[in-house]
Amino acid sequence: MEKKLNHVAVPSSEITPQREYISRRDFLKAMGIVTAASLLAACAPQDPTTNPPVTGAPDRPLGLPPQMDELGTQSNTFEEITNYNNYYEFSTDKGAVASLSQGFRTRPWTVEVGGLVHKPKTFDIEELLQFEQVERVYRLRCVEAWSMVIPWTGFELNRLLREVEPMSSAKYVRFVTIQDEEQMPGLSSRFYPWPYTEGLRLDEAMHRLTLMATGLYGQPLPNPNGSPLRLVVPWKYGFKSIKAIVRIELTKELPETFWNDIAPQEYGFYSNVNPQVDHPRWTQSSERRIGELSRRETLMFNGYGEEVASLYSNMNLSVNY
Amino acid sequence: MKKKRITWLQVSIHLLGWLPLARIVLDYYSNALTINPIQEVTQRLGRLAAYFLIASLAATPLHTLFGWREMLKRRRALGLYAFMYASLHALMFIGVDYGFNLGELNTILLKKPYALMGMTTFFILLPLAITSFKWFMKKMGRGWINLHQLVYLAAVVDIIHYAWAKKGNLLALSGDILQPLLLGILVVLLLVLRIPPVRRWASGFRQKFSRQRRILKKT
Numbered sequence: 001m002e003k004k005l006n007h008v009a010v011p012s013s014e015i016t017p018q019r020e021y022i023s024r025r026d027f028l029k030a031m032g033i034v035t036a037a038s039l040l041a042a043c044a045p046q047d048p049t050t051n052p053p054v055t056g057a058p059d060r061p062l063g064l065p066p067q068m069d070e071l072g073t074q075s076n077t078f079e080e081i082t083n084y085n086n087y088y089e090f091s092t093d094k095g096a097v098a099s100l101s102q103g104f105r106t107r108p109w110t111v112e113v114g115g116l117v118h119k120p121k122t123f124d125i126e127e128l129l130q131f132e133q134v135e136r137v138y139r140l141r142c143v144e145a146w147s148m149v150i151p152w153t154g155f156e157l158n159r160l161l162r163e164v165e166p167m168s169s170a171k172y173v174r175f176v177t178i179q180d181e182e183q184m185p186g187l188s189s190r191f192y193p194w195p196y197t198e199g200l201r202l203d204e205a206m207h208r209l210t211l212m213a214t215g216l217y218g219q220p221l222p223n224p225n226g227s228p229l230r231l232v233v234p235w236k237y238g239f240k241s242i243k244a245i246v247r248i249e250l251t252k253e254l255p256e257t258f259w260n261d262i263a264p265q266e267y268g269f270y271s272n273v274n275p276q277v278d279h280p281r282w283t284q285s286s287e288r289r290i291g292e293l294s295r296r297e298t299l300m301f302n303g304y305g306e307e308v309a310s311l312y313s314n315m316n317l318s319v320n321y
Numbered sequence: 322m323k324k325k326r327i328t329w330l331q332v333s334i335h336l337l338g339w340l341p342l343a344r345i346v347l348d349y350y351s352n353a354l355t356i357n358p359i360q361e362v363t364q365r366l367g368r369l370a371a372y373f374l375i376a377s378l379a380a381t382p383l384h385t386l387f388g389w390r391e392m393l394k395r396r397r398a399l400g401l402y403a404f405m406y407a408s409l410h411a412l413m414f415i416g417v418d419y420g421f422n423l424g425e426l427n428t429i430l431l432k433k434p435y436a437l438m439g440m441t442t443f444f445i446l447l448p449l450a451i452t453s454f455k456w457f458m459k460k461m462g463r464g465w466i467n468l469h470q471l472v473y474l475a476a477v478v479d480i481i482h483y484a485w486a487k488k489g490n491l492l493a494l495s496g497d498i499l500q501p502l503l504l505g506i507l508v509v510l511l512l513v514l515r516i517p518p519v520r521r522w523a524s525g526f527r528q529k530f531s532r533q534r535r536i537l538k539k540t
Binding site for chain 2: 095295
């Protein structure tokens with residue numbers, strides 16, 4: 001298993017020479033997980049009803065580790081992360097989302113969690129913000145072949161799912177984005193199957209790396225990035241990481257997902273980052289890291305193979321793309 | 322010898338030809354090319370190439386429909402601007418985006434349909450640009466006209482290239498296809514207006530209309 005992975009992945013030595021093998025424990029540490037206490041203290045006295053404007057780099061709270069991913073790459077800037085967003089509910093123009101989403105209201109906000117669970121519950125966003133918050137510096141690889149490194153804060157999705165107690169018949173998790181025509185001008189386009197929906201297999205959803213992001217750079221999640229609550233699945237293409245979630249549902253059947261519905265041959269349910277399986281119309285073997293001039297090679301599972309490859313050990317990844 | 326006069330149409334076309342390029346340079350120096358400038362410039366250049374290609378295709382129908390004779394003389398300038406932006410677009414993709422990485426470019430240009438379509442468009446436009454001088458026109462005679470009719474194919478292939486480079490499905494009318502769809506409809510319209518019966522009908526309609534206007538003026 002491990003061996004097989006080494007064949008497909010670009011050895012990390014190629015990216016950061018002289019770097020030693022990272023043990024699982026160090027991997028966690030390197031990912032920059034901090035305790036709830038220090039984080040809550042760092043961003044406590046904010047007015048929760050308004051998000052900070054998306055310009056101006058925020059001061060990094062003291063005590064946080066450097067905003068570096070475990071491969072040693074510095075995070076993209078706050079400006080970059082908040083001014084280049086695929087968020088079609090507002091606009092198909094990645095540069096226009098920041099201004100169009102500026103007045104988006106993220107309070108009051110509730111998230112309905114139901115389906116095949118023993119304890120269905122509608123959570124208020126404030127309740128979810130009480131869950132243990134961690135910081136994760138993740139690479140985000142867009143299917144359009146650009147990427148960023150982003151210091152998210154949030155909680156592990158498994159924390160939320162355990163709360164509602166999935167039934168043994170639950171196999172998948174379905175997520176739904178808010179569909180508010182008044183606030184989201186992009187929803188008037190008839191070319192898309194609104195609302196945006198996404199899905200994960202239950203074991204993917206329960207995985208330790210699967211994050212419900214509530215902030216970035218230690219600040220409440222900015223609107224263009226999916227405020228107040230978005231999914232982050234770092235080993236999958238960015239479109240799987242659904243934004244502004246209002247409903248989570250556990251299902252028996254594989255849920256329909258937005259891009260898969262639009263072009264099933266092009267956007268599979270799994271959509272794991274995979275340099276060997278090309279999108280039918282363009283290549284996925286390399287990517288442009290925002291802020292860099294030359295392209296980088298794309299890593300198998302976006303560099304998270306060590307953690308997640310076992311989820312797919314019996315699957316043919318060119319069939320289950 | 323007749324003195325050549327510079328017309329407003331000529332001036333406008335050349336302004337429209339160079340202003341977008343100046344804008345890109347300006348935006349580069351004022352950091353207004355988004356967070357992903359290479360992609361932004363590549364895409365802008367590609368769109369500009371498509372716009373000029375379509376504008377050059379519009380010349381004949383504009384004459385057919387409105388009797389705008391001068392447009393026919395401006396086809397060459399419009400076509401050459403299309404070629405200029407197509408070349409810059411290709412250079413940006415191959416040279417700046419992929420840094421002339423031939424290994425990777427090979428697989429992309431030969432295996433990826435959207436890139437293949439873009440390359441095809443470029444290689445159709447190339448001989449048309451080269452033979453755009455009067456000298457070739459005289460030298461080649463009837464062959465010149467046949468060769469330059471390839472521009473119809475270039476426009477169709479270019480629209481497919483545009484649609485395939487976007488996240489969507491043109492045939493299913495879903496996804497991010499609004500712009501390629503609109504440009505595609507325009508290209509189809511401009512091509513249909515060249516089909517001889519349609520063309521005769523359209524110019525007959527125009528002549529009848531102008532005759533009526535003349536009669537109205539007299540009375």
